[in-house]
Amino acid sequence: MTLLPEDDLDAAEAALGALPADEAAAAAARAAREPAFAAAVARWEGLLAPLNEATAPVTPDRDTWPAIAARIDPPAAGGRPAGAQGQGAQFIDLSRRLSRWRGAAVGLGALAASMAVGVVVREKTRPVGDAGEYVAVLQTGGAASPAFVVSVDLTTRRLLIRPVAAKAPEGKAYELWIIDPRLGPPKSLGVVGASGVTSSDLKPYGEAAVADATYAITVEKPGGSGGTPSGPPVFAAKLIPFDK
Amino acid sequence: MNATPPAPDPTDLLRRAAGGDQGAFRALHAxxxxxxxGVALRILARRDAASDAVQEAYVKIWRRAADFDPAKGSAVAWMATITRNVALDAVRKTQPISLEDMPDGFEPAAEAVDPLAGRERSERLSALMKCLEELEPRKREMVLLAYWHGASRDALAAKYSAPAATIKTWLRRSLLGLRECMET
Known part of the structure; x- marks a missing residue:
């Protein structure tokens, strides 16, 4: 797929960084939708990037490491988790895809505030009304270790969740929640099986709420909380369309 | 001359970080x-804002480490590009950059020399600087003000007393010229 010369120049200007805020936002949205445009921006960025070599290093007043360390994944213990076996290709694919998504701790009020390292992954431009498969990767932040993959078929309102790199602490269980202002307090979608796929019925909830909701995981006693989360979520994410 | 141990190679550290090695990432950060x-400070001017941008940039670098392709440039250049984009996002959210504080006759190419860059200037930078020198001085200055200081089209229009549409045309022509020069 080739870009029109005019589009390539839009990409050039976006890479240079001279766009006013509104045009910069439009260019970013376009790059998120159109891989060809994103690639063109990246090519221009690559052309200009050596200019950074000429920028003098400056020692910051405060070391930024502690704040960064608090926001990245702990090192994976013992390499890839056993749960990822047989799904290796997809695991990697999702990780790579995640790395292009913007991670942001979004304002879910007290809920988000109580998430120590929780990061909600979402895509900036989610085409609404594009029926079919939606997917969310529930993770603690960072692309290296997605913990659960959730997929939702909006037509049948069926949710499937599969742990990818998650093992509940000894004597505990993971419980899945759907959270949306339209639904009131978090609604339990049941306890997630330790392995394999667990399915959950979303028919009680409206399509818009299902599509917009945050899906979160809490740690509960075996068998589940009984209806109210007993603590802050350890994983949370919003749905994004599954584009392949 | 080579008594000191070689500095860790950022490309190698970044590759290890992509595999989840937090220790390597910490070394890369250091x-x-x-x-x-330095990259963020040039754009944001304020040190606290630059620290915030750097912090945000490293989190992104950690997440995207697997996307880095050494064939397309150095690890530091790639990381600097991410930092620049974070800083540009931040500066656009606060206020448009004004270039009023910049002295007349400001010559970015002369101003911005990393003491190390003189000796360790990469081939890519040398080639790019050579191509920049082929641009008209004023147009070269605009490109560098935009790249190094995050000057927007409107800020450049004010500085050079030209309509923003004209600046846009000049910038685009300059970029095309640069690419053509780099490809030959």
Whole structure:
């Protein structure tokens, strides 16, 4: 797929960084939708990037490491988790895809505030009304270790969740929640099986709420909380369309 | 001359970080933080804002480490590009950059020399600087003000007393010229 010369120049200007805020936002949205445009921006960025070599290093007043360390994944213990076996290709694919998504701790009020390292992954431009498969990767932040993959078929309102790199602490269980202002307090979608796929019925909830909701995981006693989360979520994410 | 142990190679550290090695990422941070802070500070001017941008940039670098392709440039250049984009996002959210504080006759190419860059200037930078020198001085200055200081089209229009549409045309022609020059 080739870009029109005019589009390539839009990409050039976006890479240079001279766009006013509104045009910069439009260019970013376009790059998120159109891989060809994103690639063109990246090519221009690559052309200009050596200019950074000429920028003098400056020692910051405060070391930024502690704040960064608090926001990245702990090192994976013992390499890839056993749960990822047989799904290796997809695991990697999702990780790579995640790395292009913007991670942001979004304002879910007290809920988000109580998430120590929780990061909600979402895509900036989610085409609404594009029926079919939606997917969310529930993770603690960072692309290296997605913990659960959730997929939702909006037509049948069926949710499937599969742990990818998650093992509940000894004597505990993971419980899945759907959270949306339209639904009131978090609604339990049941306890997630330790392995394999667990399915959950979303028919009680409206399509818009299902599509917009945050899906979160809490740690509960075996068998589940009984209806109210007993603590802050350890994983949370919003749905994004599954584009392949 | 070579008595000191070689500095860790950022490309190697970044590759290890992509595999989840947090220790390598910490070493990469230690080795590159001043550079990235310099990149952010140029755009944001305020040190606290630059620190915030650098912090945000490293989190993104950690997440995207697997996307880095050494065939397309150096690890530091790639990291600097991410930092620049974070800083540009931040500066656009606060206020448009004004170039009023910049002295007349400001010559970015002369101003911005990393003491190390003189000796360690990469081939890519040398080639790019050579191509920049082929641009008209004023157009070269605009490109560098935009790249190094995050000057927007409107800020450049004010500085050069030209309509924003004209600046846009000049910038685009300059970029095309640069690419053509780099490809030959």
């Amino acid at each position: 080795a590159t933080q001043p550079k990235l802070f």
